[in-house]
Amino acid sequence: MRKSFVAQNPSVLWFIAILAIFTIGVTLLSEVTGVNMISTSFVKTLGKTLCLCLVAIAMDVVWGYCGILSLGHFAFFGIGGYAIGMWLMYARTEGIVVESLVGQPLPPTPQEISDVIGNQIFGVVGSSEFPVIWSFADSLFLQLLMVVLVPGLLALVFGWLAFRSRVTGVYLSILTQAMTLALALYLFQNDSGLRGNNGLSGLQNIPGFEDVSQATISIVFFWASAVALALGYVFFAWIVSGKMGSVIKGIRDNEARVRFLGYHVESYKLFVFTTTAIVAGIAGALYYPQAGIINPGEIAPIASIYLAVWVAIGGRGRLYGAAIGAAFVSLLSSWFTGGGAPNVNLGFYEIQWTDWWLVLLGFSFVVVTLFFPKGIGGLFDLLVRKQS
Amino acid sequence: MSMLLEVSGVCVTFDGFRAINNLSINFAKAELRAIIGPNGAGKTTFMDIVTGKTKPDEGKVIWGDQNMSLLGMSESEIAKEGIGRKFQKPTVFEAQTVRQNLAMALRNPRSPFSVLMHKKTQANASRIESVADQIGLLDSLTRVAGELSHGQKQWLEIGMLLAQEPRLMLVDEPAAGMTPEEREKTTSILREAAKTCAVVVVEHDMEFVRRLDCKVTVLHEGSVLAEGSLDHVTSDQTVIDVYLGRAHA
Numbered sequence: 001m002r003k004s005f006v007a008q009n010p011s012v013l014w015f016i017a018i019l020a021i022f023t024i025g026v027t028l029l030s031e032v033t034g035v036n037m038i039s040t041s042f043v044k045t046l047g048k049t050l051c052l053c054l055v056a057i058a059m060d061v062v063w064g065y066c067g068i069l070s071l072g073h074f075a076f077f078g079i080g081g082y083a084i085g086m087w088l089m090y091a092r093t094e095g096i097v098v099e100s101l102v103g104q105p106l107p108p109t110p111q112e113i114s115d116v117i118g119n120q121i122f123g124v125v126g127s128s129e130f131p132v133i134w135s136f137a138d139s140l141f142l143q144l145l146m147v148v149l150v151p152g153l154l155a156l157v158f159g160w161l162a163f164r165s166r167v168t169g170v171y172l173s174i175l176t177q178a179m180t181l182a183l184a185l186y187l188f189q190n191d192s193g194l195r196g197n198n199g200l201s202g203l204q205n206i207p208g209f210e211d212v213s214q215a216t217i218s219i220v221f222f223w224a225s226a227v228a229l230a231l232g233y234v235f236f237a238w239i240v241s242g243k244m245g246s247v248i249k250g251i252r253d254n255e256a257r258v259r260f261l262g263y264h265v266e267s268y269k270l271f272v273f274t275t276t277a278i279v280a281g282i283a284g285a286l287y288y289p290q291a292g293i294i295n296p297g298e299i300a301p302i303a304s305i306y307l308a309v310w311v312a313i314g315g316r317g318r319l320y321g322a323a324i325g326a327a328f329v330s331l332l333s334s335w336f337t338g339g340g341a342p343n344v345n346l347g348f349y350e351i352q353w354t355d356w357w358l359v360l361l362g363f364s365f366v367v368v369t370l371f372f373p374k375g376i377g378g379l380f381d382l383l384v385r386k387q388s
Numbered sequence: 389m390s391m392l393l394e395v396s397g398v399c400v401t402f403d404g405f406r407a408i409n410n411l412s413i414n415f416a417k418a419e420l421r422a423i424i425g426p427n428g429a430g431k432t433t434f435m436d437i438v439t440g441k442t443k444p445d446e447g448k449v450i451w452g453d454q455n456m457s458l459l460g461m462s463e464s465e466i467a468k469e470g471i472g473r474k475f476q477k478p479t480v481f482e483a484q485t486v487r488q489n490l491a492m493a494l495r496n497p498r499s500p501f502s503v504l505m506h507k508k509t510q511a512n513a514s515r516i517e518s519v520a521d522q523i524g525l526l527d528s529l530t531r532v533a534g535e536l537s538h539g540q541k542q543w544l545e546i547g548m549l550l551a552q553e554p555r556l557m558l559v560d561e562p563a564a565g566m567t568p569e570e571r572e573k574t575t576s577i578l579r580e581a582a583k584t585c586a587v588v589v590v591e592h593d594m595e596f597v598r599r600l601d602c603k604v605t606v607l608h609e610g611s612v613l614a615e616g617s618l619d620h621v622t623s624d625q626t627v628i629d630v631y632l633g634r635a636h637a
Contacts, residue, residue: 239504242504242506243491243492243503243504243506244500244503244504244506246481246484246488246491246492247492247503249481249483249484250481250484250492253481253482253483254479254481256441256463256479257475257479257480257481258492259462259463259464259467260439260463260464260467260472260473261467261492261493261548261552262464262467262468262498262552263464263498263503264462264464264498264499265464267499267500268500268503271500
């Protein structure tokens with residue numbers, strides 16, 4: 001009666017297979033192989049989309065499976081981006097500074113080098129001092145650790161406070177939204193230590209790989225994103241398919257019942273909230289080197305709401321649904337807002353999609369929630385039913 | 389005789405309304421007990437106090453051989469101590485199968501880590517099957533709980549209590565909305581369970597209580613009005629006045 005993990009979850013195999021074919025296909029058509037059918041910038045867009053899929057499946061676990069409508073998971077995503085961005089920016093500036101100081105009559109002291117780097121990075125906000133939070137920026141290893149630790153600890157502390165007080169439902173959503181807003185407002189300040197609204201930039205240049213073309217770098221990050229998405233998918237599928245999945249779905253459907261069965265509900269929520277926050281941070285750390293820039297606007301509350309919209313449209317409570325929703329809506333969004341969609345002339349009014357896309361998205365969200373609560377993922381049910 | 393649960397001098401006030409007023413009630417280790425009383429007598433509040441959902445203003449709730457106080461313990465800690473509770477409205481996890489419902493209730497380590505690392509074993513499977521057999525759902529293990537009939541959901545919830553292997557089961561209106569045949573079966577499940585643990589049934593329906601054939605406690609306005617056999621309490625004049633008389637009026 002015991003079946004293997006894959007046999008119980010055929011969607012995992014399908015997902016990995018499709019992802020693998022997609023990844024290899026894009027690579028073969030990219031500029032790396034000389035086929036040039038997919039531009040480097042589009043490879044980056046696709047790589048970023050994979051990262052969005054990863055944060056979307058994390059969101060699906062916390063919302064679709066555990067019933068916690070977090071409107072703050074994009075903040076964790078952004079923190080992951082900032083954490084890796086600090087190293088990228090520091091190491092690259094250091095490289096440039098050291099190179100420019102070569103050939104000086106007196107070799108510069110480490111203090112002088114540090115001052116010049118500080119001036120370069122923080123000049124835009126009228127400072128040259130390194131804030132305390134940049135203490136580890138010179139170490140890739142420590143900043144990678146930050147990618148995991150900072151979102152994890154923030155989620156742990158925030159979740160502990162919120163769940164312990166039994167804040168649930170819409171009140172919890174409001175709290176997570178408030179946390180996100182507070183974080184964004186803080187980062188917008190020039191003295192936040194993270195360059196205020198300038199954010200961190202030049203993240204597409206990877207220190208130590210200046211000679212490697214962006215075409216190659218984009219493919220490397222594309223692959224890294226695909227691998228992260230695959231691992232994340234398997235990890236979450238494993239979590240939600242076993243007894244843990246039973247318990248967290250129980251919490252979603254009837255928290256009190258789970259409590260009276262003897263489960264400490266708060267610990268489970270905290271586990272899910274923190275784990276998904278960490279995965280969101282990792283997704284962000286892969287996303288922003290492909291985006292090249294991160295600024296506080298990325299963490300704005302609306303981003304986390306979009307995340308919930310993607311999952312709702314894709315179909316919550318199924319991991320592939322969340323991934324499909326994120327890919328579909330975010331790609332469609334860049335098509336509409338990037339001028340890809342032709343404007344519609346109604347004679348008396350011309351619909352410009354850059355303005356009207358949000359209206360269309362909002363409308364689709366309402367329609368999906370009202371008429372297709374299972375989202376795009378629900379279409380697969382129809383397909384399976386037809387076969388059997 | 390040492391008691392399993394001793395509730396003494398408990399008072400609870402909600403916004404000035406005394407839901408429980410100096411309530412004292414004891415339960416022995418393996419007994420079947422029915423608690424009856426009119427609406428608002430404090431039956432459900434009494435369960436809330438014992439299971440940790442409501443904190444009383446004063447009084448003591450003492451549990452087990454170690455005379456442990458249940459006040460100040462969380463719901464999940466109390467449940468792990470061996471107090472199971474069935475709600476008035478059947479509450480099973482409708483999106484999951486009968487087997488998954490029972491597996492979740494099965495007495496096993498409850499920490500997130502041990503649940504994450506949980507492996508299905510033959511021993512657990514046979515425990516689930518024996519409980520399912522007891523509640524008559526052995527053929528429905530793979531069915532989604534949401535598809536079950538009202539009566540079957542009630543049994544499943546009782547089965548989840550049994551799977552916890554509790555020492556005290558608090559059962560709120562198990563026969564509500566059941567057909568006579570279903571009631572009969574519910575009675576036998578509860579009587580069977582009462583052989584190994586204390587079973588406390590809160591019920592409105594006198595006919596069902598009569599069938600349980602056990603000691604009865606009558607609650608009224610948050611305290612015990614009478615206690616004894618059903619015939620004893622139903623012949624008690626004060627009980628007739630406040631409860632039965634009103635029902636028959």
